[in-house]
Amino acid sequence: xxxxxxxxxxxxxxxxxxxxxxxxxxxDVGGYNYVSWYQQHPGKAPKLIIYDVTQRPxxxxxxxxxxxxxxxxxxxxxxxxxEDEADYFCCSYAGTYLFVVFGGGTKLTVL
Amino acid sequence: QVQLQESxxxxxxxxxxxxxxxxxxxxxxxxxxxSWIRQFPGxxxxxxxxxxxxxxxxxxxxxxxxxxxxxxxSKNQFSLNLSSMTDADTAVYFCARGGYSHRPDLWDYWGQxxxxxxxx
Numbered sequence: 001x002x003x004x005x006x007x008x009x010x011x012x013x014x015x016x017x018x019x020x021x022x023x024x025x026x027x028d029v030g031g032y033n034y035v036s037w038y039q040q041h042p043g044k045a046p047k048l049i050i051y052d053v054t055q056r057p058x059x060x061x062x063x064x065x066x067x068x069x070x071x072x073x074x075x076x077x078x079x080x081x082x083e084d085e086a087d088y089f090c091c092s093y094a095g096t097y098l099f100v101v102f103g104g105g106t107k108l109t110v111l
Numbered sequence: 112q113v114q115l116q117e118s119x120x121x122x123x124x125x126x127x128x129x130x131x132x133x134x135x136x137x138x139x140x141x142x143x144x145x146s147w148i149r150q151f152p153g154x155x156x157x158x159x160x161x162x163x164x165x166x167x168x169x170x171x172x173x174x175x176x177x178x179x180x181x182x183x184x185s186k187n188q189f190s191l192n193l194s195s196m197t198d199a200d201t202a203v204y205f206c207a208r209g210g211y212s213h214r215p216d217l218w219d220y221w222g223q224x225x226x227x228x229x230x231x
Contacts, residue, residue, distance in 0.1 A: 002155055036217060045205055045221035046156070051212060057219065089156055093216050097172060100216045102156040 003028065003101035004090055011109040017078040020106045022090030023071060028101050030071035034093035037066060037075045040105075041086045050075060077108070085110040113137040115206050115222035123200075123229050129193040133206030133222055140182055144209035145189045146218060147180060149202040157202075161215055162189055169215075198229045 005023040012018040022029065022037075029035055035053045038046035048057055050066040053073060063084075065076045073092070077084055090103040119131035133145070146161035160170035160180045168180045179192040193200065203224040211217035 034214075034216065045207075045224060046218075047221075048211065048217060048219055051214075051217050055212075057211065087154060091156075091216070099169065099171070100158050102158070105154050105156070 002104035003094070003098075004092060004103035006088075006090060006103040006106045008104070009107045009109065011111055012077075012080045013111045014080050014082065016080050017076060018080065018108065019074050019076045020088055020090075020108070022073040022075070022092075022103045024073075024092055024101070025071055028092040028094040028098075029068065029073050029090075031095070032093045033068070035066065035068055035073040036091045037064075038089045038091065039086050040089065046089060080110050082110050084108060113208060113220040115208065115220055117204060117206050117222045117225035119204075119225060119227070121226055121228060123196045123227060124231055125197055125229055126195055129191070129196050129200070129204075129227060131191045131204055131206075131225060131227070132188050133190070134186070134188050135208070136187070138208065138220075139184075140187045140189060141184045142210075144215035145180075145182065146207045146209050146215070147191045148205045148207055148218070149200075150205065150224070151202045159191065159193070159204075161209055163215065196229045200227070201229045202227060 037050035040046040053068045147159040162168045162180045177194045182189045206222040207218035208220040209215040211219040
């Protein structure tokens, strides 16, 4: 079982916004501001799109944003494009023993 | 541009040891952090371990007794050995470079992934 809980699937129409949640515990998401998000297209490797809860690597559109409240982190994608259809995974630092834990992934469908 | 390429067998027998190698180009293996991450058939991701520039490996505690990660700076490669393979280890194995923003848990370059199936 994944340590972090994400919805299995979500959908939205082009131009809309969607928010994907990622729920953990005080030992991971709630304990550190080290939540990251990865986008994965079919047959490809994951791509880092958000780190440290809210930061975007260079080259990632500002349509992607992150936030966190208590033990739940969120990824918001605004102005949905067809190319945003992908799997999205959250990841959190979980201390020196576990190091990192992942969410189970959310399949985003752009209708 | 950093590129990573996994190599190794696609089929492993039960209870054998998996050996995978990741060859890096565009960056020195003697810097950054180098991780192995796997993705199970249901798409769940699991971090296996990483080795840093000082050759210090850090492993997922759930795999600690079975995993070894090593580095070969002369070949710009790092390797994964996972012993006592079972069908639960069937997955796509990715190598990845950590160290984005100086953090080992942020992976900015990944290999294409190597499908490893455990079967007699």
